[in-house]
Amino acid sequence: MFDTNAFLIPLDKRRALIVSDSEWGLDELEGLLVTMGGECVERTLLTKHRIDPKTYLGSGKLEELRKQMDELELDLLLVDFDLSPSQLKNVEKITQKLVLDRSGIILEIFNRHARSKEAKLQVETARLQYLMPRLTNLWSHFERQRGSGGGALKGKGMGEKQIEVDRRLVKDRLTHLRRKLVEVEASRDLHRRQRESILKVALVGYTNAGKSTLLNALTKSEVLVEDALFATLDASVRLLTPKARPAVLAIDTVGFIDRLPHGLVASFRSTLGEVLEADLLVHVLDGSSEEVQRHCEVTMKVLAELGAHQIPMLLVFNKMDQCKKTQMLKIWANGLYRETLDANEIAMQNLNGAEPPRFHIPKEGAALFKPVFLSALDLSQVSQLRERILSIFDSQLEIYELVVPFEDGKTVSQIFDLSRVEVRRPLETGTFFRIRTLPEFAARINVKRYQA
Numbered sequence: 001m002f003d004t005n006a007f008l009i010p011l012d013k014r015r016a017l018i019v020s021d022s023e024w025g026l027d028e029l030e031g032l033l034v035t036m037g038g039e040c041v042e043r044t045l046l047t048k049h050r051i052d053p054k055t056y057l058g059s060g061k062l063e064e065l066r067k068q069m070d071e072l073e074l075d076l077l078l079v080d081f082d083l084s085p086s087q088l089k090n091v092e093k094i095t096q097k098l099v100l101d102r103s104g105i106i107l108e109i110f111n112r113h114a115r116s117k118e119a120k121l122q123v124e125t126a127r128l129q130y131l132m133p134r135l136t137n138l139w140s141h142f143e144r145q146r147g148s149g150g151g152a153l154k155g156k157g158m159g160e161k162q163i164e165v166d167r168r169l170v171k172d173r174l175t176h177l178r179r180k181l182v183e184v185e186a187s188r189d190l191h192r193r194q195r196e197s198i199l200k201v202a203l204v205g206y207t208n209a210g211k212s213t214l215l216n217a218l219t220k221s222e223v224l225v226e227d228a229l230f231a232t233l234d235a236s237v238r239l240l241t242p243k244a245r246p247a248v249l250a251i252d253t254v255g256f257i258d259r260l261p262h263g264l265v266a267s268f269r270s271t272l273g274e275v276l277e278a279d280l281l282v283h284v285l286d287g288s289s290e291e292v293q294r295h296c297e298v299t300m301k302v303l304a305e306l307g308a309h310q311i312p313m314l315l316v317f318n319k320m321d322q323c324k325k326t327q328m329l330k331i332w333a334n335g336l337y338r339e340t341l342d343a344n345e346i347a348m349q350n351l352n353g354a355e356p357p358r359f360h361i362p363k364e365g366a367a368l369f370k371p372v373f374l375s376a377l378d379l380s381q382v383s384q385l386r387e388r389i390l391s392i393f394d395s396q397l398e399i400y401e402l403v404v405p406f407e408d409g410k411t412v413s414q415i416f417d418l419s420r421v422e423v424r425r426p427l428e429t430g431t432f433f434r435i436r437t438l439p440e441f442a443a444r445i446n447v448k449r450y451q452a
């Protein structure tokens with residue numbers, strides 16, 4: 001029996017040195033490590049450095065890091081870039097420490113947080129693909145994990161034999177996982193089709209922006225909220241509450257992060273397929289973060305990669321209760337929404353000498369609505385957001401009038417499901433309805449038959 005747990009990289013209580021070439025990179029990596037129960041003891045900010053093809057950082061720099069780690073008794077080197085399998089091997093050789101790169105730690109977190117069957121299958125696939133070429137290198141850690149210290153295979157050269165076995169096991173497991181995924185995807189497509197006749201709003205955004213908190217507030221439900229990176233890995237789907245007419249589904253999605261590992265993007269493409277089905281994207285941003293502009297750019301980029309950039313979008317700046325630069329943020333966000341900001345307008349806003357907004361987000365084609373600023377913890381603000389979402393949908397609804405014969409109960413129930421009834425009055429020939437709905441829903445109800 002294959003046990004993937006034997007291939008977990010133990011991070012609990014690790015004492016780490018973190019290396020990045022940006023402050024935000026260090027912060028983000030530290031956040032990832034803390035989420036996994038490790039501790040960042042030392043941070044190294046790289047200033048100008050040349051990428052060494054063999055070790056990425058160069059052997060001199062690595063020697064220096066090793067000494068520093070020995071002195072501080074650190075056992076994990078966490079680097080904010082992706083190392084090839086051979087680079088990883090060389091870095092471990094020089095430092096004599098457990099080394100993890102950006103993709104490596106993100107994969108460990110995804111692995112720990114996957115809940116649904118599908119997410120588990122996707123993450124395990126991505127992880128094993130990542131580990132496969134690195135097995136030789138990480139083998140000693142796994143061996144310790146198994147607590148066998150070699151066991152029956154003890155002896156010189158036995159490690160290599162075990163690695164051979166492991167590699168074959170991993171390969172078989174991957175084949176098995178792929179087969180399972182196809183099955184799960186088929187059953188999800190079925191559910192998805194059943195939801196076709198409902199308006200959908202997907203909450204998307206950088207990890208930890210507050211998507212799940214907002215979903216809970218909008219739908220009065222209890223999806224897991226955590227001050228952790230990647231708390232959500234499954235698309236949770238809930239009806240807006242109180243129920244809207246026509247009904248609106250809100251979908252919570254996995255958070256994005258800068259430089260998401262390749263394997264993960266590929267394996268989450270199907271989960272994120274939910275995003276592509278949405279009629280509206282609510283792009284949630286942590287308005288209190290210094291990094292809000294970069295978060296916004298990353299999310300826009302991933303959405304474009306997924307092919308979701310054509311879906312209308314409403315930007316929601318969350319955590320305004322904690323925001324220290326509200327005015328700057330509003331100027332920047334409103335500038336985005338209108339694409340350009342008049343120079344006079346900037347001058348009129350009292351910027352106190354601060355730089356005007358620099359970032360520009362491409363938004364090819366899709367409508368971008370006037371942004372909303374709120375705190376997901378403030379229920380009256382959330383209910384205003386709900387109204388806003390409904391009013392955006394309302395603008396796409398059309399009015400139809402029809403008389404449904406009394407005996408056609410099926411159409412009457414479809415009308416209540418798929419539209420908002422504004423007038424309902426019994427006539428001699430049947431019931432008169434004035435309804436508001438999407439043209440495609442009207443076609444599905446087949447209103448033409450009974451049009452007044």
Ligand SMILES: Nc1nc2c(ncn2[C@@H]2O[C@H](COP(=O)(O)OP(=O)(O)OP(=O)(O)O)[C@@H](O)[C@H]2O)c(=O)[nH]1
Binds near residue numbers: 211256321374
């Ligand atoms: N102060 C404040 N905290 C908030 C607000 N909204 C969310 N949070 C907190 O932010 C943290 C992350 O919230 P989540 O809702 O889990 O974020 P998420 O976007 O779903 O995160 P992932 O699922 O990890 O991508 C939690 O600790 C929330 O309590 C807000 O408006 N104000």
Ligand SMILES: [Mg+2]
Binds near residue numbers: 211213224231232252
């Ligand atoms: Mg979440």
